[in-house]
Amino acid sequence: MNKLTTKFYSLLFVISIGFAACTQPLSLEQKLIQLPNVTVQKITGDTTFSEYFEIYFTQPLDHENPDAGTFKQRVLLGHQAYDKPMVVELQGYNIWTEKAGELSKLLHANQLIIEHRYFKNSMPDSIDWQYLNIKQAAADQHKIIQALKKIYKSKWLTTGISKGGQTTIYHRFFYPNDVDVSVPYVAPHNLAREDKRIHQHLASVGSKECRDKIYQFQLACFKNKKEILPLAKVFAENKGYSFSMGLEKALDLSILEYSFAFWQWGNTKCEDIPSSDATSQDLFNHLLRVSGMDFFDENSLKPGLAFYHQALTEIGMYSYEVEPFRPYIKYKKDLCFDHVFPNEPIRKFNPESMQKVNHWLQTDAEKMLFIYGEWDTWSATAVDLKGKNKCKKFVNPEGAHRTRIKSFPPDMKNEIIKTLEEWLEIRIENS
Template identity: 45%
Template sequence: MKPKHLFYALLFTIAIVSCKSTQQVITQTPTKDISNFEKLASIKNVVSIEKKEPTSHFDENYELWFEQPVDHNDASKGTFRQRVFLGYESQNLPVIVELRGYGIGSESAGELAAHYKANQLSIEHRYFNNSRPDAIDWNTLTVKNAAKDQTNIINAIRDAIFPNAKFVTTGISKGCQTTMAHRRFFPNNVDASVCYVGPLNYKREDPRVYQFLKTVATKEDRDKVKAFQNLCFENRVALLQLMKDEATKKNMSWEFGAQKAIDYTILEYSFAFWQWGISVSSIPPQDVSVENIYKHLIDVVGYGFFEEKAVDDLQPYFWAALTEQGIYGYETAPFKTYLNTEEIYKFDWALPEGISKEYNLKPMQEIKSFLDNSAEKMLFIYGEYDAWSATAVELTSTAKNRELYKFVKPKGDHRTRIKSFSTETQQSIYNIIDGWIEN
């Protein structure tokens, strides 16, 4: 549900102060001390603002909605509203800008803001949750338009409250991709960036993923993963019936049908297994019941990547992945006995209905060139066993001269954060970031 419209008149006139379910109109007289609420309300393209209950270490917490152009190169396409949270602590402290690759899931402080007891600005990605126009022109969902969204918001918040503060962008997974793209298009908009577990894909179905799955961890562990997938295909008919039964109970459906859904789920198992750091010891033995096979399969893969309602929610992700940011496919050759094909299974079906678009290689290649040649003050965090590390950023020999760093957690997964590393490595990471925000 969209938040209530809480607009304002001009600065020094009437401010609408909202706290949870109550709203109070207060007439302000000019004073030297202008509240943060008033400063934020005076921002030209802020169309709604609500003061929320404080969270984490923040003294103040605000939800704002910015009016943004649907297309920054064509004003005739109209506008949409973009959701932002600001956790305020002090105008003299750094501002950690969380660039979400999806919607905003929490107002709480992330790892960096919590560590530094700093301010936090969280920006929802265009077209996720309610940050979207009523009718989406999918061709306007580009990494460049998103980067411009973020720059507009950062500039406005900086000018209003933090003119002298250091700004550090950060993002996780697709948020890491978002952070890289923002720096590529607006390299000087912030002082530094910390990117977590984000891929940099060079093709729509990047084949490096297939090679990763053939070499990750030990052969013994990989063989156990493959054996479980074989076990699933051997019990495919029974698993399909269990999936149909669950679909009836939970009102689920699949655009490409349940039969394809069970195949895609089994094929996704190996990627999800390594992505989320599942223990090999959790893999069921070969003589387990079909119910336990199904339970483990769904525990690892879930329904949220293929089920129709989930795909609708993730439509902006699939559009971005299939048109600019890349994804992966599924090799079927290892399962030819069961699938009777060696064709790569792809995600074409996940494009919006009735729309298709060729994949554009240029944006990710431009990010690679930026990182290779001119990017400065960026730090990358990865987990060694995370399947998305297959297409992790690779730094050049000159990277350190430009203060680019990469830390890989041995055997780490997609949940790898700075806190995942040894105390010594954590200190090394924070020493780098300290230098960026203190100078």
């Protein structure tokens, strides 16, 4: 074989090797890296998934004005298989866990967790509250979902819990075709800055005997406030708590919060409530167990300031009813959450967004499956499916805020599974 022939075959070999390399399928990590404006790191996450990645998307602060600046948004991706469904967990706050959620396990699905803008690792360098609203957040989620849809071609489902459930509703309102199905868990839909339906719920939930016992406990706390205040002072000092509204008002708020927290979490039985003649120490200990004072501590509030901004300007909240305790507290009107921003003007609430979303829920929303707990305080403002939509709502009897699909009685759980199977056009095994 002459030198020319040898060079020819050598070149042909190199070309064939290169061609083979070019035809090798890209790894998932390579596919992710090719997405625009991302940084990707493979990490050790929930071993339910075969691969796990932490991704940061560079997002515009204002999706309608790229010149307003950018921030990086944290996303976690758990990979099962390309032909499996994708469950997108929309967080209303920061990312709490890397674990597979209920729906990811139920569907043996891939999982994408999206942290909400203005929380923890998804904070802009400086806070400009004008860019924190449901429209901008939905645009964040839309951009991420559309990017990952280039890789995952099977069914897509969004879900979220509590404020994450609200976030799920709002994303679907702005981008109804991003996913096939949505499952918001225990998601309130408030129609006012302080929605009075909360008060109506607390006046009717559970048994009258239990409601009376709750009221008597709160009353006993107010009657014994002079003795409880020194206990609260020592407790706050030991914990390093500080209260912008002052210690006494923080204690008042904790007592008023008690009924809300009792029914929201469902961790306390009526028989566990101390009697009215209990010692001040026993009253205070029980109060801390159900509605701890950390809820009003300045440092504890800081990570959630974005939530309170949204609540007071667009998505609504609740207030504390003072009338039943007026002989013992001297506030002229119900107490709300303006104390969270003590040095700023009172935030004005615009009801327009929630009204538009509510109209859409009654008319055009489809394939949204709402999960609620009957006794959960936030069920007072649950989505009300009165219109001719194609959605379903399931209410877990006597359920609280931790209600999940697995919490339901077998017949209701089976109906939920059947609905998901029909909407997603799949068979759910081992349900």
